[in-house]
Amino acid sequence: MxxxxxxxxxxxxxxxxxxxxxxxxxxxxxxxxxxxxxxxxxxxxxxxxxxxxxxxxxxxxxxxxxxxxxxxxxxxxxxxxxxxxxxxxxxxxxxxxxxxxxxxxxxxxxxxxANLAALGEWKYGAGKGHHHLIYLTVSTGIGGGVIIDDRLLLGANGLAAELGHTTVMIDGPLCGCGQRGHLEAVASGTAIANWVEAELSQGVQSILPIDKPVSAKRISEAAQKGDKLCIAALARAGHYIGRALADFLHIFNPSIVIIGGGVSKSGPLLLDPMYKAMQEHVLNPHYLDGLVLTTAAFGDEVGLVGALALGRTTYPDCRSKKS
Ligand SMILES: [Zn+2]
Structure with missing residues (x-):
């Protein structure tokens, strides 16, 4: 075998x-x-x-x-x-x-x-049966992958679909890539923690433990307990992701948007503001017709599943490379 x-x-x-x-x-x-x-x-x-x-x-x-x-x-x-x-x-x-x-x-x-995570979700996970898909992973950074007409979008040099490095705030915070105001610099787990730290230093009250480093996970936990600052931090990130998603809908017109990564586990506190912003900023409501917005089926294992999807898609019968 x-x-x-x-x-x-x-x-x-x-x-x-x-x-x-x-x-x-x-x-x-x-x-x-x-x-x-x-x-x-x-x-x-x-x-x-x-x-x-x-x-x-x-x-x-x-x-x-x-x-x-x-x-x-x-x-x-x-x-x-x-x-x-x-x-x-x-x-x-x-x-x-x-x-x-x-x-x-x-x-x-x-x-x-991130591209392969999109491929894995499309072939085996939340995106099964869809032909046009956007996958966004929100964790320490923000990565993306796009499937159009049942094919993974790669681009001329294979560098396509860096959805996290889209400018959402002109001259905004510095991104890990060296540019400013990218979605990743505003709404990733790292960016959420940075924003909360800045608010705390301004004297905003929170139930976050003062003896431990601020992290997206702790922020999510405190938000679930009703902490206003942490709820606002997730809503802010969700808002910016939603606005960026509206742009992605205009460019790719997908039938499904899948949100993965650790920060997506914050659930409605992130996803509701995200969906609201996406709805408000879309240029035409037809982009939302039949659109599915969902969280990823795979967690940490998505890298292996995505790689597997690539192997099986490229060499479906063990011999030929699919054109
Ligand atoms: Zn960047």
Whole structure:
């Protein structure tokens, strides 16, 4: 029986799983830290660590259709190059596809993790049956993926759908990318925490614990308990995401918008203001006809599921690359 290997590379952790030809439950799964942290495990090269991890779950009969990899940051999926990996120092222009295919002698495909999360939700999750989909992940940053006409939007260099880096506030707060006023700089988990900290420093009252760092998770918990400042912080983020979503509706006209990432777990406190702002800023109500706004089906595992979706979509019968 042929199998697919999916790999999810994160800044701190790498996961790899072996899947059967059609089901979603993995046969074998393993994880390691992206960089050496344990003296018992001294391999320092992230590439070698990834290779070792894949080897550890490789099926005994060696029958693998493809390896598919989800990686953070800009990727060139056509050339199989990881252009730059945030949080992995020195990882610039890594020819990951070539490296892994030479080592394991099977086809290798590569994709940006947020793009592949969109693909995973579309193929196996909340977006099943839709042909036009927008996926937005709101966590420490904001990432996105777009499916149009049943195809993942990649762009000329594979850099499309960076929905979090859309300007929503001219000359606004500094974004992690170095530009100002991007959605990520205003409405990500990090941005929500920064805004709450600024309000606290102005003397605004809150039930947030003063002895612990302010985080999006703590803000969400305090908001659920009725804390006015934290409710306002989530509503503010939701508002900006909703306004950006209205723009995305104008550009892509999807039938479903899926919100994933840790901050989406705040539920209606984030999603209601988001939906309201989206409705208020859409240029024509027909964009909302039949539109589904929902949260993601997958949590943390979406990187592996997305990579799996890429592998199976690209090599559906283990031989041909889908055009
Ligand atoms: Zn940015």
């Amino acid at each position: 042929r199998r697919y290997i999916a790999v999810d590379i994160g800044g701190t952790q790498v996961r790899a799983a072996c899947y059967p030809a059609s089901k979603l439950k993995s046969i074998k799964i393993a994880r390691t830290t992206t960089q050496a942290t344990d003296p018992e495990d001294p391999v320092t090269s992230p590439l070698e660590r990834i290779q070792n991890l894949i080897a550890s779950i490789w099926p005994a009969d060696g029958k693998v259709c493809a390896i598919s990899v989800a990686a953070p940051g800009p990727i060139n999926p056509y050339q199989g190059i990881l252009v730059e990996a945030p949080n992995i120092p020195g990882w610039i222009n890594v020819p990951l596809q070539q490296n892994l295919s030479e080592r394991f002698k099977v086809p290798v495909v590569l994709g940006n993790d």
